[in-house]
Amino acid sequence: MSTLTLTINKQDYQLENLDARTTLLDVCRQHLQITGPKKGCDHGQCGACTMLINGRRVNSCLTLAVMHDGDDITTIEGIGMPESLSALQQAFKDNDAFQCGYCTPGQICSATALIEEVKQNWPSHVSTDLKNPDGRLVQEIAERMSGNICRCSAYPNIIKAISQVLESQVSNSQTQEPSTQKADNTVQNSSVTGIWSPPPSEAQLGKTSANTKTATATTGGRS
Amino acid sequence: MKRFEYSRADAPEQAATSASTEDTSFIAGGTNLLDLMKLEIETPIKLVDITRLELEKVETTADGGLRIGTLVTNSDLAAHPEVIANYPVLSRAILAGATGQLRNKATTGGNFLQRTRCYYFYQTDSACNKREPGTGCPAINGENRTLAILGTSDACIAQHPSDMAVAMRLLDATIETVKADGSTRSINVKDFYCLPKDTPHIENVLEAGELITHVVLPAPVKGMHTYDKVRDRASYAFALVSCAAVIDADDNGNLKTVRLAFGGIGTEPWRNEEVETLLMGTDGNNDVIAQAANLLLNDAKGKGQNDFKIPLTRRLLKQVIQRALAGEGA
Numbered sequence: 001m002s003t004l005t006l007t008i009n010k011q012d013y014q015l016e017n018l019d020a021r022t023t024l025l026d027v028c029r030q031h032l033q034i035t036g037p038k039k040g041c042d043h044g045q046c047g048a049c050t051m052l053i054n055g056r057r058v059n060s061c062l063t064l065a066v067m068h069d070g071d072d073i074t075t076i077e078g079i080g081m082p083e084s085l086s087a088l089q090q091a092f093k094d095n096d097a098f099q100c101g102y103c104t105p106g107q108i109c110s111a112t113a114l115i116e117e118v119k120q121n122w123p124s125h126v127s128t129d130l131k132n133p134d135g136r137l138v139q140e141i142a143e144r145m146s147g148n149i150c151r152c153s154a155y156p157n158i159i160k161a162i163s164q165v166l167e168s169q170v171s172n173s174q175t176q177e178p179s180t181q182k183a184d185n186t187v188q189n190s191s192v193t194g195i196w197s198p199p200p201s202e203a204q205l206g207k208t209s210a211n212t213k214t215a216t217a218t219t220g221g222r223s
Numbered sequence: 224m225k226r227f228e229y230s231r232a233d234a235p236e237q238a239a240t241s242a243s244t245e246d247t248s249f250i251a252g253g254t255n256l257l258d259l260m261k262l263e264i265e266t267p268i269k270l271v272d273i274t275r276l277e278l279e280k281v282e283t284t285a286d287g288g289l290r291i292g293t294l295v296t297n298s299d300l301a302a303h304p305e306v307i308a309n310y311p312v313l314s315r316a317i318l319a320g321a322t323g324q325l326r327n328k329a330t331t332g333g334n335f336l337q338r339t340r341c342y343y344f345y346q347t348d349s350a351c352n353k354r355e356p357g358t359g360c361p362a363i364n365g366e367n368r369t370l371a372i373l374g375t376s377d378a379c380i381a382q383h384p385s386d387m388a389v390a391m392r393l394l395d396a397t398i399e400t401v402k403a404d405g406s407t408r409s410i411n412v413k414d415f416y417c418l419p420k421d422t423p424h425i426e427n428v429l430e431a432g433e434l435i436t437h438v439v440l441p442a443p444v445k446g447m448h449t450y451d452k453v454r455d456r457a458s459y460a461f462a463l464v465s466c467a468a469v470i471d472a473d474d475n476g477n478l479k480t481v482r483l484a485f486g487g488i489g490t491e492p493w494r495n496e497e498v499e500t501l502l503m504g505t506d507g508n509n510d511v512i513a514q515a516a517n518l519l520l521n522d523a524k525g526k527g528q529n530d531f532k533i534p535l536t537r538r539l540l541k542q543v544i545q546r547a548l549a550g551e552g553a
Contacts, residue, residue: 062253
């Protein structure tokens with residue numbers, strides 16, 4: 001093989017004769033000493049290795065470095081450093097959204113992309129309306145973060161941290177209806193302290209009144 | 224991971240030619256392939272990277288359908304306005320699978336080619352007729368809770384893992400390919416997969432080097448589009464039983480459109496059009512649904528741990544039909 005050029009956190013790195021088997025994660029950690037991204041499962045199951053490639057979150061353990069010359073790669077180091085924390089990094093600190101911290105770089109990279117996905121109106125599995133999902137809801141954040149495992153189970157505070165940033169960055173940019181009824185549905189005002197314990201109430205599910213369609217709400221719609 | 228020779232394709236025909244040699248794989252999203260290569264379940268000696276091909280567009284077809292480039296990611300397809308508006312069952316199915324990170328990488332063509340998640344297939348020190356033909360199937364009398372009840376054989380009961388492919392089967396999608404000699408063909412998803420029979424290692428009709436270039440959806444089908452997925456966790460788990468459906472009723476409450484396809488229960492995405500015919504024109508009462516379930520599950524074989532999938536499928540079928548008739552699901 002010849003020379004591979006990777007652009008990571010706006011900096012170009014030249015790699016000579018890299019073994020084609022090397023994953024993007026291993027290049028960062030083993031060759032370039034960019035050790036923010038963590039190796040958890042190495043099989044795309046835990047999310048600790050999450051990075052952004054061209055702004056999109058991916059499992060860097062499940063992609064080969066040789067496939068990514070010319071791509072814009074961002075690791076946690078490119079999201080923000082101690083002297084220049086991103087809003088999400090600050091929110092994770094403020095909300096005590098970690099214990100051991102091993103999954104945190106992946107959580108923050110993942111959540112950084114999640115916010116962009118919400119801004120772009122991407123739906124999720126739990127969106128009642130595929131055309132107008134409200135990505136700020138508790139169950140939306142939990143579903144959208146399901147690719148990031150936290151074995152310390154800091155989920156309640158991870159969701160709080162993400163919710164806080166979503167509320168400040170998304171509420172005014174969304175085209176959907178103003179969030180007059182949303183106040184009770186967001187995690188900041190919610191009694192939900194864990195992701196699925198207890199199951200979200202109808203109010204938390206975005207239903208202000210009893211609605212028999214709740215159970216089916218996220219399975220379909222008319223074409 | 225075994226060593227392999229890496230190359231990048233510039234054109235679909237060239238990719239097909241490069242990949243027509245033995246033990247060569249295409250790589251696009253790579254989320255399943257690299258996982259399997261790390262475990263040395265897949266051991267290609269050549270990898271042809273197709274990610275730079277111009278196959279990432281979604282276009283409208285002359286007859287009102289959609290032509291989806293094979294490299295369109297699962298994320299982009301699920302969030303595509305045309306898919307959300309006219310094929311919501313496809314959006315729902317894709318969003319029910321994997322995670323945000325995986326859907327960002329996983330491609331339309333690659334999703335069809337996912338390998339099974341049977342434990343014995345993944346465990347390289349076990350026998351497995353799919354991984355090592357002729358070695359036997361410990362799953363039949365072993366850990367088979369997640370495995371298939373329909374389309375199985377004495378050689379293999381591995382389930383097909385995809386959610387997306389279930390919706391594609393429901394929508395009568397067609398897979399377009401190019402072969403190493405430059406010729407092209409269209410394969411209906413119905414004819415794409417092979418039942419395991421005594422050759423479970425042969426999973427589809429693709430020839431060596433044959434590249435999926437596009438997936439074509441016919442014009443939309445009006446009705447309630449739903450995708451229900453029963454699984455062990457609320458998110459990021461494969462289906463125990465799933466059901467993709469398009470259902471519509473006339474003014475008298477009789478079923479005028481019924482399409483049903485199932486995941487988690489078949490060795491391939493499972494659709495039985497006779498079941499749909501039986502239900503068509505009826506009011507979806509309990510008796511007719513029981514008959515439909517009997518027909519669907521007539522050949523179903525539980526192997527112990529997965530026996531529960533038979534009653535679970537019956538209940539899911541009833542739920543899907545009667546909920547749609549009640550006008551719910553939207």
